[in-house]
Amino acid sequence: MLSIIKSLTKRQKRMIMLTLDSLLIVCATIFALAVRGLPEHFLDTLGGYAPVLPVTVIVGIFVSIRLGVCSTQLNAYETAAVGSTAILATILSAVSLLSASVLELDFPLGVHIMFGAIFFSLVVLSRVVLLHIVLKIYRLGDGRCRVLIYGAGTTGTQLVSALRGHEIIEPIAFVDDNIGLQGLNVSKLPVYSPLGIAELVVEKQIDRVLLAVPSLSTPKQAQIARRLEKLGLEVQTLPSFAQLIGEEALVDKLSPVAPRRFLNRDEIASRIDEGVGSYADKVVFVSGAGGSIGSELCRQVLLCRPTKLVLFELSELALYNADMEIRQLAEVSDIEIVSVLGTVTDSRQLRKVLSQHKVNVILHAAAYKHVPLVEANPLSGLVNNVLGTQSLAEQAARAGVERFILISTDKAVRPTNIMGGSKRLAELVIQDMARKYGGEAGVIFSMVRFGNVLGSSGSVVPLFQEQVSRGGPLTVTDRGVARYFMTVEEAVRLVLQAGSLAQGGEVFVLDMGKPVPILKLARQVIETAGYTVRDEDNPDGDIEIEITGLRPGEKMTEELTLSGVLLNTAHPKIYSAREDGLNELEIASVLRDLREALVANDEDLARQVVYRWVEGFAAPEALRKSS
Incomplete structure (x- = not known):
């Protein structure tokens, strides 16, 4: 039965309802004559009214179609449809009265009025009964x-x-x-x-x-x-x-809260023109140009008026997005934009790109930076961050570039994870390159070390905001965890200025203020979004903060230098740290052992290289003994 009902077309359903209403006109006529007519001569009375009946049926069909009574869905038969039915009944009463008068049939006025009232009642009642029957059939069928x-x-x-x-x-x-x-x-x-x-x-x-x-x-x-x-x-x-x-849609278009709201200090507002001279009229090469830091480097380098900007990126999607944005920003200038899809571990491609475009300055931001991912994939992290840095620096020296600036991290200082260890080894490689290829006419190799960048991919604020959008909880690894934070804009401004100050071999450290407790940051994100924190003091709050425990390789707090001694530079927010490195033979041993681990696909061997050569590395006890 359900399949039959579902197979009916709109036209078929309308024909069924018209047929039903026509029968109801006949029934209403019979009831009206029986109630208000002459019961003892009912058949004679009905026969006398018979000439009027076809007229009311035909008019009823026409008016029902015009008013849409026969087309109204059963589950939508409400006030408007009931009103249309009342109009139809009134018209049929008038037609009945008029037809009887024209045919000179002697029927009391009450018969015609009763006919209309009974027809209206029968139509409404029929819709209610049919609706219950259809719903019962649907309920007995599948898919309810x-x-x-x-x-x-x-x-x-x-x-x-x-x-x-x-x-x-x-x-x-x-x-x-x-x-x-x-x-x-x-x-x-x-x-x-x-x-x-x-x-x-x-x-x-x-x-x-x-x-x-x-x-x-x-x-x-x-x-x-x-x-x-x-x-x-x-x-x-x-x-x-x-x-x-x-x-x-209007709500969706509102701008998200700017990351700088969570700095807990005044943003460093240095002028970009302080370091323009080292990049103006130069060919600048940015590795990792599609990342958070790399793309901001490209934006700010454009303000320094280079002759050419080379975007070098491993991810096709990231390079596409960066290329589209940077080309649009450079439309009104004569700066040439070149986008290259490649990896810093490919020496032959690097050699070709650097020589073909006659690169003057390299800003090396390409790195795997997510601590848990690199911890779980140590070979990939070390190859990209260490061997990739060595490969790019070697080709830069051969191509005779003027400056090479490595973007480093505070996690490189006494690291407890492979990502931090890989960045410290990259720093040691650059220090070695500065000794080998530096000097008056040589390449100026330097590095800039800073902490977490608010709003960058994988950083904690976007993660917290995404967790808020899902209703929480916000996950914090430990109540005592604290981190240094900068906005991407101020970090890049200081990187470019530090690069212009470099003489060779320096480790530049940016003034990042005081570390920010992550628990406090989580509370700020919740409250800035307009919600309240749910905890023991406020059990009816909106979003709770869950303490998950420190992840493998994660530290409670980060440091910016090994020695703790910072030297002033010409810029009040940039310091220089002279730190001991490895000699040429030790660096050669590091690179050789890493390549052997890569060839052998031996993750433990790769980790042992980091534990052995990175000063202050807190390696797991078992591996420290085995190494």
Whole structure:
């Protein structure tokens, strides 16, 4: 039966309703004559009215089509359709009266009025009965979706009313946090406690939960949804009023909170023109140009007016995005933009690019920097960060570039992870290159060391903001963890200025203020988003902060120098640290051992190279003994 109903076309459904209404005209006529006519001569009376009946049926069909009475869906038969039916009944009463008068049939006025009233009642009653029959057939058929409504307030009851006549969706019950509503019937549905949802789902065979609690904050709705999804339920949220009237798009266009809001200090506002001389009218090569630091380097180098800017990047997508943006920024200038897809571990490609474009300055920002990923993939991290740096620096020396600036990190100081160890080895390689190829007419090799960059890919603030959007929790590894932070703009400005100050072999350290506690940062992100922290002091808050424990290789706090001694430079926010390195033979041994580990695909051997040669490395006890 269900398949037959579903197979009916709109035209077929309309024909069925027209046929039904025509039969109801006949039935209404019979009832009206029986009630207001002459019962003792009922058949004679009916025979006398027979000439009028075809007229009312024909007019009824025409008017029903015009008013749309026969086309109204059963589950949409409400005030407007009932009103149309009343108009149809009134017109048929008038037609009956007029036809009888024209044919000079003597019937009381009450018969025609009664006919219209009975027809109206029969049509409305037929729609109600048909709706219940069709819904019963659908409920007995396959594909019926039984839903539980979370929230028995105004929104929930309105939702039930809207779903009452739905062909597929059947509201079964409410759940609500309000103890006063639990155990009652609302809109003819029972209200249960959310604590018993798991049992209720099994007992009532619930397929889906509809969240009808728009008054709850987005994080709390997200928390409820995740809890329900763990029960294997499909969860849907009732659209907010802003979404329904189209204002949600406006909210989406609002700018996210700027990372500098979380610095807890004044941003360094140096002028870019302080270091322009080292880059103006030069060919500048930026490795890792598609990354957070690399792309900002490209933007600010453009302001220094180089003749050519070479974007070198391993990721095709990152290079495409950087190329599109930098070309647009350079439209009004005569700066040539060259984008090269490649890796810093490919010496032959580097040699070709550096010589072909006659590169003067190299800003080396290409590196794998995510601590857990490099810890899990030590060979890839060491090859890219150490051997890649050595390869690029070697080709830079052969090509006779003027300056080579390595972008380093505070994690290179007494590291506890492979990423930090790889960056320290890269620093040692650059120090060795400065000794070998420096001098008055040689290449100026230097490096700039700074901490975390707010807003960069993989950094903690975007992670926290994404966790807030999902309703939390925000994950902090330890209550005591603290980090140095800079914005990408101020970090790059100081990198370019430090590069212009370099004489060769320096380790430049940027003034980053005081370390910021990550727990405090998490609270700021939650509160800046307009929510409250849920903890012991505020159990009704929106989002909680979860302490997950330190990850492998993670430190509580970072350092900026090995010795703790910083020397002033010409710039008040840039310091220089002279640190002991490895001699030429030791660097050769490091590179040889790393290549052997790569050829043998031996991760333990690669780790032991780092543990042996990086000063202050806190290696795991077992591997320290084996090395």
